[in-house]
Amino acid sequence: MDITQMDGIGISLAGFIRSDGVVTATAHLSKEWIGYDLHSRLMRDLESVYYFALDTPAPTLGEAYYGAGREVDNFVYVTVSTGIGAGIMVNGRYFTGGLGWAGGVGHTVIDETSLRRCEGCGNYGCLETFAATQGIIATTQEYIEDNPDSFILALVNDDTTRITPEIVYQAALRGDSTAQQIWMRVGHILGIGLLNLIDIIAPKRIVVGGGISQAGDLLLDPVRQVVQQCAFPPQLRQVEIVQAELGDLSGIFGAAAMVFYDIHVNLPE
Structure with missing residues (x-):
């Protein structure tokens, strides 16, 4: 590749990063990242025009251009993984x-x-403490205390430190009722969080991505149920709730899209 023909390089980072490439805050990276001048460091190795964004805008733009957000001007991309964040597209522009x-x-x-404290923000009982990775693990540990015959324990050889959302997913697929109840609980709470977004923003579609979204309808059906029961006014119950199409590639597609978006649509800072 001839780097002189590149318009720029898109960088997505799991932290709050200014357009000049300085990291200002982070919930899921070590504190050493705060104040780090990523732009200057990258310029030592490769001089180019760099575009920086939090790890939510990038996959949002990826889904907007190439995935489940195509041809939808007003949608919200929600990533559910080690953390939970939302990227908001309003009238075709990133908000x-x-x-x-x-x-x-x-x-x-x-x-x-x-009593669940979020290590990222320091608050108790935020959405991540219930529906992100560590929240799902905590919920699972609570459920199996009352259900010691759950197949979840068989999958981890009774070592609860090995529990992951993937393990709970596999147990649910094999018909384990405890695992299925856990996903219903996680989906219900995630649905409450997304319901608040829907009531405020009134998007056409919610696109759910991130590693936890791989649970598919086990996660999304309870979300849809909450929205169908509680969204107000009733017209908001028409919001489509779908799984992201690009999977782990949404951030990569989005990082490239950031360059295109800035040049052709003017990405807000």
Whole structure:
């Protein structure tokens, strides 16, 4: 590849990063990243025009251009993995909000009385503590205390430290009722979080991506049920809730799309 013909290089990072490439905050990376000048470091190795974004805008644009957000001007991409975040497309443009950090749905508080503390934001009972990776593991450990015959324990040889969302998914596929109940619980709580987004933003579609989304309808059916029961006004119950199409590649496609988006649509800072 002739690098002189590149328009730029898109970089997506799991932290809050300014358009000049300086990391200002992070919930899921080590604190050493805060204040790190990523742009200057990259320029030492390869001089180019760099485009930086949090790890939610990139897959949002990836799905907008190449995935489940095609031909939909108003949709929300929600990543559910080690954390939970939302990318918001309004009238075909990525919405960042007045302060630049719109979409932090994972740190909205679902249960302020909860004893679950989020290591990222420091709050108790935020959405991530129930529906992100560690939240699902915590819920699973609670459920199997009351259900010691669950197939989940067989899959981990009774070593609860080996529990992962993938293990719970596999147990559910094999008909384990405890695992299925866990996914119903996780999906219900995620649905409450997304319901708040829907009531406020009124998108045409919610696209759910990230590693946890691989659970498919085990996760999404309870989400849809919450929206069907609770969205108001009733017209909002028409919101489509679908799985992301690009999977793990959404961020890669989106990082490239950031360059195109800035040149042709003017990506907001």
